[in-house]
Amino acid sequence: QITLKESGPTLVKPTQTLTLTCTFSGFSLSTSGVGVGWIRQPPGKALEWLALIYWNDDKRYSPSLKSRLTITKDTSKNQVVLTMTNMDPVDTATYYCAHSGYSYGWFFDYWGQGTLVTVSS
Amino acid sequence: SYVLTQPPSVSVAPGKTARITCGGNNIGSKSVHWYQQKPGQAPVLVVYDDSDRPSGIPERFSGSNSGNTATLTISRVEAGDEADYYCQVWDSSSDPVVFGGGTKLTVL
Numbered sequence: 001q002i003t004l005k006e007s008g009p010t011l012v013k014p015t016q017t018l019t020l021t022c023t024f025s026g027f028s029l030s031t032s033g034v035g036v037g038w039i040r041q042p043p044g045k046a047l048e049w050l051a052l053i054y055w056n057d058d059k060r061y062s063p064s065l066k067s068r069l070t071i072t073k074d075t076s077k078n079q080v081v082l083t084m085t086n087m088d089p090v091d092t093a094t095y096y097c098a099h100s101g102y103s104y105g106w107f108f109d110y111w112g113q114g115t116l117v118t119v120s121s
Numbered sequence: 122s123y124v125l126t127q128p129p130s131v132s133v134a135p136g137k138t139a140r141i142t143c144g145g146n147n148i149g150s151k152s153v154h155w156y157q158q159k160p161g162q163a164p165v166l167v168v169y170d171d172s173d174r175p176s177g178i179p180e181r182f183s184g185s186n187s188g189n190t191a192t193l194t195i196s197r198v199e200a201g202d203e204a205d206y207y208c209q210v211w212d213s214s215s216d217p218v219v220f221g222g223g224t225k226l227t228v229l
Binding site for chain 2: 037039046047048049052060062063096103104105106107108109111112113114
């Protein structure tokens with residue numbers, strides 16, 4: 001049974017750095033063909049992909065946010081960490097992590113419950 | 122960057138068929154995935170690789186993809202299908218992961 005859970009601050013101030021942790025179980029991020037991604041959703045708006053890390057430590061970022069994002073993994077702890085610098089009120093959103101599988105393309109088949117992050121002074 | 126275009130809303134009567142489109146340049150050459158999101162909940166994968174269903178997803182959910190349009194079809198629509206639906210592709214040449222803007226399905 002695959003589960004994922006996001007953790008981190010619920011409130012950050014503008015210009016601060018956000019650090020979110022995704023703790024998962026039921027799979028290993030050292031297994032070939034597996035990835036973990038981060039997706040966010042501002043209140044009332046659409047899903048926005050942020051970053052994806054693969055089993056081989058390859059990483060992909062949203063081009064529009066690439067300069068602000070870093071994704072890392074700790075296979076021994078079953079965790080993936082996302083950092084986002086220079087937070088702004090427009091970054092207020094629910095942040096999800098998700099298990100990514102691959103067939104003819106990468107998709108997200110298991111999702112965490114999400115964590116709401118508010119950016120405000 | 123690659124853009125996916127979805128209609129903001131689709132309405133359908135119970136028991137009828139709903140079709141939600143996802144437009145993109147030559148999307149038929151890509152693998153399209155669909156997610157259902159109910160209010161206050163995380164998204165759920167309902168179709169992957171254009172037309173495959175994860176285990177536990179009813180056969181009423183099906184997908185197709187050709188040319189510049191992919192379509193999620195929901196047959197015999199139920200009140201419980203009311204949700205937002207998002208399409209997604211993976212494009213190795215540009216933005217690896219792209220989501221559509223979402224479609225709100227209303228069951229009349």
